Amino acid sequence: MVEELREQIIEEGEDLEYVEENPLKRFLNLFQGIMPWQRLVLALLVFLNVALCGCMLLVMAGRIFPPF
Numbered sequence: 001m002v003e004e005l006r007e008q009i010i011e012e013g014e015d016l017e018y019v020e021e022n023p024l025k026r027f028l029n030l031f032q033g034i035m036p037w038q039r040l041v042l043a044l045l046v047f048l049n050v051a052l053c054g055c056m057l058l059v060m061a062g063r064i065f066p067p068f
Contacts, residue, residue, distance in 0.1 A: 031039065058064045 034042075055064075059066060
């Protein structure tokens with residue numbers, strides 16, 4: 001029984017082919033299924049995240065000081 005399963009797995013594995021895609025193309029394919037308003041919201045969230053991290057970095061470095 002185990003031998004039959006092993007043979008089936010080997011037979012199925014021979015039919016499979018690995019196609020290597022460009023990582024950039026694979027990354028860009030993630031965003032093709034979303035609507036324009038969803039892209040806008042995603043872009044705004046990324047912008048706010050970068051701005052917040054930049055402000056925190058400036059405060060930690062002592063370049064700016066919070067007003068309180």
